[in-house]
Amino acid sequence: MxxxxxxxxxxxxxxxxxxxxxxxxxxxxxxxxxxxxxxxxxxxxxxxxxxxxxxxxxxxxxxxxxxSTPRPASRSLSALMLVATLAVALLPVAVAMAPAALLADTAHPVSAGH
Incomplete structure (x- = not known):
């Protein structure tokens, strides 16, 4: 391959x-x-x-x-490429933060008497 x-x-x-x-x-x-x-x-x-x-x-x-004559990229294609690049760059951060986001607000309050 x-x-x-x-x-x-x-x-x-x-x-x-x-x-x-x-x-x-x-x-x-x-x-x-x-x-x-x-x-x-x-x-x-x-x-x-x-x-x-x-x-x-x-x-x-x-x-x-x-x-061949190169054609300039359209604005929509440029915007799509920018979004795709940002998504690829932010994906590892999102994967790393997913467990923390899932566990947020799951802690039980500690009572004062214990």
Whole structure:
């Protein structure tokens, strides 16, 4: 089940880096830089420098950069993501406090004569 986990994490990290670079420099500029790095002399499919410079699939990254235009998130989606993030962050606190909340107001008053 986890056979391709490391490769997928690496690929997602490369895409995240591509997205950040594209946000700063533009999608086409990042695609052009990837193309130049992957076609540099002495670098090609199977060459030892290719994965270190451009990842295992530079062509797929370039296609992704030039083939898609990111859409800004809608306000409702942003609000939903904020609520989900807060819920996940507060869940451990709620679980830890649940026993105390269930036991609240269950103590018996101590009489003065005892």
């Amino acid at each position: 986890l056979r391709g986990y490391a490769d997928q994490v690496r690929r997602l990290a490369e895409m995240a880096a591509d997205d950040q670079a594209a946000h700063r420099h533009g999608r086409r500029a990042v695609a052009k830089a990837l193309l130049e790095m992957s076609s540099a002399p002495g670098v090609g499919p199977g060459a030892p420098g290719l994965p270190a410079m451009t990842g295992a699939d530079p062509a797929g990254r370039i296609r992704r950069l030039i083939g």
